[in-house]
Amino acid sequence: xxxxxxxxxxxxxxxxxxxxxxxxxxxxxxxxxxxxxxxxxxxxxxxxxxxxxxxxxxxxxxxxxxxxxxxxxxxxxxxxxxxxxxxxxxxxxxxxxxxxxxxxxxxxxxxxxx
Amino acid sequence: xxxxxxxxxxxxxxxxxxxxxxxxxxxxxxxxxxxxxxxxxxxxxxxxxxxxxxxxxxxxxxxxxxxxxxxxxxxxxxxxxxxxxxxxxxxxxxxxxxxxxxxxxxxxxxxx
Numbered sequence: 066x067x068x069x070x071x072x073x074x075x076x077x078x079x080x081x082x083x084x085x086x087x088x089x090x091x092x093x094x095x096x097x098x099x100x101x102x103x104x105x106x107x108x109x110x111x112x113x114x115x116x117x118x119x120x121x122x123x124x125x126x127x128x129x130x131x132x133x134x135x136x137x138x139x140x141x142x143x144x145x146x147x148x149x150x151x152x153x154x155x156x157x158x159x160x161x162x163x164x165x166x167x168x169x170x171x172x173x174x175x176x177x178x179x
Numbered sequence: 180x181x182x183x184x185x186x187x188x189x190x191x192x193x194x195x196x197x198x199x200x201x202x203x204x205x206x207x208x209x210x211x212x213x214x215x216x217x218x219x220x221x222x223x224x225x226x227x228x229x230x231x232x233x234x235x236x237x238x239x240x241x242x243x244x245x246x247x248x249x250x251x252x253x254x255x256x257x258x259x260x261x262x263x264x265x266x267x268x269x270x271x272x273x274x275x276x277x278x279x280x281x282x283x284x285x286x287x288x289x290x291x
Contacts, residue, residue: 100280101230109285110221110229110272112230124225129180130234162228167240169228 066166067091071161074173081153087146087163087170095141102157103150153177181205185283198260200210200286202273207253210277217277220249220258224269248283265290
């Protein structure tokens with residue numbers, strides 16, 4: 066069974082940084098393309114970024130609102146996906162999910178507020 | 180970037196009746212080399228993460244009831260629930276994975 070567990074969310078001031086983690090189990094993590102998706106309170110789903118598997122060169126892609134501020138990375142030895150978020154803005158407030166497409170975590174809440 | 184537009188934004192259907200959600204893409208998501216449409220449908224209930232229902236536009240995910248079906252090709256797609264059950268209430272999203280992924284704005288489905 067695919068399991069994804071996010072952590073690292075919390076309250077941060079505008080301009081601050083936060084790193085989210087997502088621990089995966091139940092599937093071949095190293096072969097999976099992994100995504101971060103967020104959902105602002107009461108709003109729809111917004112794709113944030115992804116990282117391909119190392120066999121597909123491990124390249125990353127980002128949504129325009131976060132490009133240059135967020136970085137997706139992975140540690141296949143730890144079955145863990147990361148999202149480094151810098152220069153955070155109030156509009157980044159959301160629940161952040163990691164996902165394979167089929168499997169989703171329960172999400173971690175990031176609140177950006179002064 | 181590919182923009183997905185869903186219609187309607189909200190929908191109220193009686194139990195046992197058919198529910199239909201549409202998704203229009205700003206460009207084709209049909210990959211000609213394999214004749215597959217890179218389009219998925221998700222269901223999200225309050226307080227829960229999304230759940231994959233349909234992928235490749237019309238393939239049901241394992242365990243998804245057969246009252247859910249997907250159709251369409253190219254730029255126009257439809258999710259149909261043939262006989263609405265109470266547990267189907269939620270928000271439905273289409274997503275394309277032809278290029279960098281994007282979601283439609285969502286369609287809220289309620290019981291009439």
